Amino acid sequence: MSIEAILKPILAKLFNVNKHQRTFLTELFSVLLGRQGRATFENLARYSPFTELTFRRHFATCFDWLTFNKACIDFTQGPFIGIVDCSFLPKSGSKTFGLDKFWSSCAGKTQRGLEVSLLACVNTLTKQCFALEASQTPPDITQQDDKPYSRLSWYLEQLADCLPQLPALLYWVADGYYAKKEVFTLFIRHRRHLITRLRHDAALYHLWTKGRQPGQRGPTRRYDGKAVFDDLSRWQDEGTHPIHAHIELYSALLYSKHFERRLRVALLLDTRHQKYVLLASTDRAFL
Numbered sequence: 001m002s003i004e005a006i007l008k009p010i011l012a013k014l015f016n017v018n019k020h021q022r023t024f025l026t027e028l029f030s031v032l033l034g035r036q037g038r039a040t041f042e043n044l045a046r047y048s049p050f051t052e053l054t055f056r057r058h059f060a061t062c063f064d065w066l067t068f069n070k071a072c073i074d075f076t077q078g079p080f081i082g083i084v085d086c087s088f089l090p091k092s093g094s095k096t097f098g099l100d101k102f103w104s105s106c107a108g109k110t111q112r113g114l115e116v117s118l119l120a121c122v123n124t125l126t127k128q129c130f131a132l133e134a135s136q137t138p139p140d141i142t143q144q145d146d147k148p149y150s151r152l153s154w155y156l157e158q159l160a161d162c163l164p165q166l167p168a169l170l171y172w173v174a175d176g177y178y179a180k181k182e183v184f185t186l187f188i189r190h191r192r193h194l195i196t197r198l199r200h201d202a203a204l205y206h207l208w209t210k211g212r213q214p215g216q217r218g219p220t221r222r223y224d225g226k227a228v229f230d231d232l233s234r235w236q237d238e239g240t241h242p243i244h245a246h247i248e249l250y251s252a253l254l255y256s257k258h259f260e261r262r263l264r265v266a267l268l269l270d271t272r273h274q275k276y277v278l279l280a281s282t283d284r285a286f287l
Helices: 003-011 019-034 041-046 052-059 065-071 151-165 181-189
Strands: 080-090 100-104 109-123 129-136 171-173 193-198 204-207 223-226 236-240 247-256 261-270 275-281
Touching (some): 003 019, 003 065, 041 052, 065 151, 080 151, 181 193, 204 261
Parallel strands (some): 171 193
Antiparallel strands (some): 109 129, 193 275, 247 261, 261 275
């Protein structure tokens, strides 16, 4: 099947794409799949009837990639879960927009380069991943979350713009960086659920469920002690991992004073090394 035959029904769903953009997109994807070397404007022009200037002009024009990517995905083919993460791109030189120092997970340290904030989705049955939206992080934005406008503010803006357009994605997954009060609040406001990783020493508290005691004075107790992770007698045993038998699963509905909300917390215990990981979800019925 040709690229044009694949793109035609997808572009037909987009009402804000004119004829020139449809022609360009068809040519662009054909060249990207058949080129050799890097995807620069000059190199793309070598394999296309379009000139380098044509590629530059179209790339300078705003295009709704989120709507385009949504049209490429059939959300009825199985359950999907959303993903949000940042990707670091090493880049030398000094003229490229966005150059700054960003965290590189591969290197385990901050390096100079570019960063892209990515939204994607995964079909949990077929394990297929689909990109939805990519936004380049601007330079010279502070990393300190307590400042009026930080990189976290930029990530939150992207999520606030995209979440209303993705009603099919109820659950979202993010790494431990996104375990912040502002992020939890944003997902709850948009009626979505966030699944993320907590610190191994997170301050979590069991909920008081016994009601008022005879002769008790003052307000009703809210907590029933701080949760501990070396004694799991108060946790609910969920069995072993369906694939990795050496990992045992436990869960509990706990309260976080830091995030000011109840969280369904899952503890994954590695019985080989006696280490654990804490995962939290804003869906209290999760698991």
